[in-house]
Amino acid sequence: MTGKNVTRIDLCEAVYQTVGLPRAECLAMVELVLNEITDTLVKGETVKLSSFGSFIVRKKKQRVGRNPKTGTEATISPRRVVVFKPSAILKQQINGKPSGTTAATIAKSGSSVLLRPRSADVRS
Structure with missing residues (x-):
């Protein structure tokens, strides 16, 4: 690395x-x-990139946390966080296993890659 x-x-x-x-x-x-x-993501929708992964907005509830140095309790306010979930193809590539889909393959084939938000009312 x-x-x-x-x-x-x-x-x-x-x-x-x-x-x-x-x-x-x-x-x-x-x-x-x-x-x-x-x-x-600001709208709260999921972004799914085929052969790469998904960016998902999750809502976290209010909770009680603890300062690790002092042990003092503190309230952590509710918030939204972005989580990335890699695709199976990306996981294979990271682990050194060939997947067959690469950016170069897509570019050479002339295929267009569509970036489309995924929400509750849009079905794919």
Whole structure:
């Protein structure tokens, strides 16, 4: 492990290397995708990216927590949190098992990948 974080610029550069559009357009595309994911999560909807995983908004109830240093109890307010659930394909790739689906395969095939929010009233 290298400990390197992938940044927006890294994502932009990857799009630039793969697609070949100008860097400014690649940056705009990356920003557009990230903004769409963020806006969908703010609405409380799930974002499911095929062959990658799902970002799910969960509601946590109010609870009593404890300061680990002092042992003092404190009330933790209710809030919403984002949880990521990786797909089976991503889990296989992380564990070194081939899955057959990669970004390069999708790009070469000319297939378009659809980013669609998933909510209670939308069935897939």
